[in-house]
Amino acid sequence: MQTHISTTPFGRRRVLLGQISSQKAAREMPRDASVQKWHVFQHIREARDLLGATDRALAILNALLSFHPETTLTGDGELVVWPSNELLSARANGMPATTLRRHLAVLVDCGLIIRRDSPNGKRFARKGRGGEIEQAYGFDLSPLVARAAEFRDLAEAVQTEKKAFRVSKEKLTLIRRDIVKMIDVGIEEGVPAPWGRMQIVYRQILAKLPRSAPKQVIDAVCEELQLLWQEIRDTLESFTDSQNQDGNESHFGRHIQNSKPDSYSESEYGSGIKQEAGGTVAESDNIRALPKRELPLGIVLDACPGLAELAEGGAIRHWREFLAAAEKARPMLGISPSAWREAREVMGEQQAAITLAAIYERSDQINNAGGYLRSLTERARQGKFSTWPMIMALLRNKLDAKKMAGEGGGRRLQVSEALLNSLRKPGS
Structure with a gap:
């Protein structure tokens, strides 16, 4: 005859809501459920951090499983083991009694085992006349069967x-x-x-x-x-692409040399600007042959180092700082807000800022920066303008200046022979 199954621990130990939940899950598990105990233990070991179990607690759980005679744990089988502290300590590699009790409590709190304490707190089993177990007091392993799928999922997540x-x-x-x-x-x-x-x-x-x-x-x-x-x-x-752009880079140098109008204002679209804004079929083909990717910021800064003087801290690290510096340079060049707005609408903010940086770099050679920007905007609207030749021409001019100065003074701009050939003007 089976007596009442205890749901609370012996003595001063408190029962927690988590323990009640574990007991409910164990009570409601299917009777035909079965698991291989060492497979479940492996899953628990892999998910121990998620479960809150300690290494020593798992050593005790391993010892408890060894006291169950069967390898397979079933929902309708006897899942209570009742080793004494001495036997349990021996199978847990001689763990001290105080440490043993502390980590047994960890296993209970994690919901891995359930205490089935007797009225006096002793662990034992009462057997019937046929030798079958009628009542056992000790540690119930049924949560391992009831939560086996959960442990497997946690192990897979880990x-x-x-x-x-x-x-x-x-x-x-x-x-x-x-x-x-x-x-x-x-x-x-x-x-x-x-x-x-x-x-x-x-x-x-x-x-x-x-x-x-x-x-x-x-x-x-x-x-x-x-x-x-x-x-x-x-x-x-971009460097490797620039080696295939012979002749394209010289366009900006010629374009700037013709950009010194003396009589027209920024708002006038006279014949001089229209002539500048024109182009041959060959130039249009060259524009289409240029790289489609954006110019890297590092190359733009090498070609237009003057814009960095207007940035916060005297250095430009991101495109947003580059755009902010371009906004400061616009009024210094005498470019009207309308011309700047039109350039950004046609070219895009980044390309317009690169164009303005190049104009700022050659501002001593351009009498009317606003009119010049408008002519470039018109060319961009017609698909005949790219910032690539502008930047490459500026880099070529810097290389020529360094060469004429005998590489003396300032930071040396080192380039390979391949880039020198790609920046060299056709026919020079």
């Missing part, structure tokens, strides 16, 4: 998170390798770009990475490195 963490670390390693090697090849080949600034930015980003970084921090660092990687890659690809 494995998925570990895989995602491993992928994030691999991504970080690959991006770091790419950045370092691309910067090295850029310096070795003399590609015009602010490589020193890029190296500083790279070190600043890596400084945010602690020795043992969680996945969220690694992902955040990867996002910043991805932007730097994109800038470096675009710079190198």
Whole structure:
């Protein structure tokens, strides 16, 4: 005859709502449910952090499972084990009694086992005349059967998170390798770009990475490195594309030389501007042959370093700072708000800002910057204008100036022979 099944612990131990929930789940599990106990234990071990279990608590659970004679735990079988503290301590590698009791409480609080305490707190089993167990007092393993699917899902979630963490670390390693090697090849080949600034930015980003970084921090660092990687890659690809643009880069130099009108104002569309805004069929074909990708910020800053003087702190690090500096340069060049607004509408804010930066760089050679910007805007509207030749021409002029000065004074602009050939005027 079976007596009342206890739901509360012996002595001063309190019963918690979580324990009541575990008991309810165990009571309502299907009678035909069955699990392999060591498979369940493996899932619990993998998901121990999510469950709140400790390593020593799992050592005790392993010992408790060893006291159950069957490998398979079933919903209609006897799932209570009743080892003494001495036997349980021996199978838990000699764990002290105080530590044993503390981690047994952890298993109960995690809902992995249920206490089935006798009236006097002793653990034992009462058997019938046929040797079958009528009543057992000890630790009930039924939560392992009732929550087996939950433990499996938690273990799979942990494995998925570990895989995602491993992928994030691999991504970080690959991006770091790419950045370092691309910067090295850029310096070795003399590609015009602010490589020193890029190296500083790279070190600043890596400084945010602690020795043992969680996945969220690694992902955040990867996002910043991805932007730097994109800038470096675009710079190198733009350099290789520029080698195929012989003759295109000289257009801006000729265009500026003809942009010194003395009699027309910014608001006038006289014959001089119309002549400037015109172009041959060959020039239109050249524009269509130019690279379709945007100019990298590093190349623009190398070609137009004067705009950085107007930026906050005297340095430009992002396109938004570049646009802000262009806004400051506009009134200094005498360009009206209407001409600037029209240029942005036709070219787009970024391309208009690059155009203005190039005009600012050659402002000593342009008498009417506003009229000149309007003529370029009109050419852009007709699909006959690109900022690529402007920037390449400015870079070529800087190289020529350095060569004439005997490479003396200031920061040396190092370029490879390939870029020198691509920037050289046709027929020179």
